[in-house]
Amino acid sequence: MARAARQPIRLKRVYDPAEPGDGQRLLVDGVWPRGKTKQELAIEAWLRSLAPSAGLRRWFGHDPARWEDFRARYFEELAANPDGLARLRTYLDRGPVTLLYAARDEEHNNAVALRDFLMLARRSGPAGRQAGATPRTLPGVRGNA
Structure with a gap:
């Protein structure tokens, strides 16, 4: 059976209201957002296993100057998490x-990085994955070794 065409991945702050066009709302933060209930968030699932590690999150501290290094390190964590990625797939x-996130910065947060990772993985295709390509090793990703 052929797979359905993948839809664009949308991003939204958890504090913004749910809308019919959101589709399946997935919380991708490691910490539950303050003052929110599951019903208020209208989420399908909390994919906590796809959030950056606590150590990486603390190191990043939402400092835009650390964004590229954060992305590279987070991509490594994601590449080492096939079960979490399979669940998201x-x-x-x-x-x-x-993808729902709580950060105030709409350009530098884990949901943005997760979407970027998924987009890069899609472009690499099955051949790239079989050859061991991860977003960290793909051309055009800053911070490559």
Whole structure:
């Protein structure tokens, strides 16, 4: 059976209201957002295993000057998490997805990096994955070794 075409991955702050176009709303932070209930968030799932490690999150501290290094390190964590990525793929195969995050910075947060990782992995295709390509090793990703 052919896989359904993948939908664009949307991003949204958890403090913004849910909208019909959000599709499946997935929380991708490691810490539950303050003052919010599951019902208020209207989430399909909390994919805590895809959040950056606590140590990486603390090191980054949402400092835009550390963004490129954060992305590279987070990509390594994601590449080492096939089970978490497989779970996310099941949602992506079902239809539109919105990744929810709590950070104030809409350009430098783990949801942005996770979306970037997924987009790079899609471009590498099955051949790239079989050859050991990860977003960290793909051309155009800053911070490559």
